[in-house]
Amino acid sequence: AQSVAQPEDQVNVAEGNPLTVKCTYSVSGNPYLFWYVQYPNRGLQFLLKYITGDNLVKGSYGFEAEFNKSQTSFHLKKPSALVSDSALYFCAVRVTGGGNKLTFGTGTQLKVEL
Amino acid sequence: DTAVSQTPKYLVTQMGNDKSIKCEQNLGHDTMYWYKQDSKKFLKIMFSYNNKELIINETVPNRFSPKSPDKAHLNLHINSLELGDSAVYFCASSDRMFGGYTFGSGTRLTVV
Numbered sequence: 001a002q003s004v005a006q007p008e009d010q011v012n013v014a015e016g017n018p019l020t021v022k023c024t025y026s027v028s029g030n031p032y033l034f035w036y037v038q039y040p041n042r043g044l045q046f047l048l049k050y051i052t053g054d055n056l057v058k059g060s061y062g063f064e065a066e067f068n069k070s071q072t073s074f075h076l077k078k079p080s081a082l083v084s085d086s087a088l089y090f091c092a093v094r095v096t097g098g099g100n101k102l103t104f105g106t107g108t109q110l111k112v113e114l
Numbered sequence: 115d116t117a118v119s120q121t122p123k124y125l126v127t128q129m130g131n132d133k134s135i136k137c138e139q140n141l142g143h144d145t146m147y148w149y150k151q152d153s154k155k156f157l158k159i160m161f162s163y164n165n166k167e168l169i170i171n172e173t174v175p176n177r178f179s180p181k182s183p184d185k186a187h188l189n190l191h192i193n194s195l196e197l198g199d200s201a202v203y204f205c206a207s208s209d210r211m212f213g214g215y216t217f218g219s220g221t222r223l224t225v226v
Binding site for chain 1: 118145154155156157158159162164170204206208210213214215216217218219220
């Protein structure tokens with residue numbers, strides 16, 4: 001079975017400060033990891049993914065994530081937050097042979113304030 | 115051109131009715147999905163089709179029946195709607211190479 005945990009329901013950060021949204025995963029096998037963002041009343045938009053290779057992955061809108069195999073984590077980061085980054089963020093994982101099934105975390109609401 | 119489109123965007127209906135949600139993708143992907151997002155924003159997979167073949171069928175009441183006439187379309191039919199079916203239903207598609215999904219904008223179903 002595969003699972004994803006996002007331990008924080010909400011993260012608050014001041015504009016201009018760095019942000020981190022946490023994600024840990026549990027799989028048997030090599031994980032494919034993803035981050036998605038959901039703005040109010042919208043579908044999910046892809047931010048970035050880790051399949052293999054460099055542990056630091058860069059994605060859309062200045063976001064990046066670091067894959068840490070020993071800690072089974074894939075935290076989302078951004079050096080300088082913007083108010084427009086305020087949204088709901090989902091971490092997701094899939095494994096090979098799983099029918100390409102993505103399992104999502106419970107989501108973390110990011111609030112960036114002036 | 116919308117990559118994954120769902121219709122309708124909003125659906126309000128009475129308990130006991132039967133309704134359908136349609137989904138179409140123009141990305142050439144071979145796999146399509148239905149996800150349910152509840153009031154707490156939890157996302158749970160319901161079904162997945164690969165080239166018109168059902169490959170994932172999670173624990174979903176049999177009142178829900180997916181149908182894929184071709185690999186670009188995946189519809190969801192719901193019989194005897196219940197209050198607890200109220201949610202946002204997302205269609206998505208993926209290809210084998212990318213592995214991630216492209217989502218539609220969702221259908222907000224409200225059962226009254």
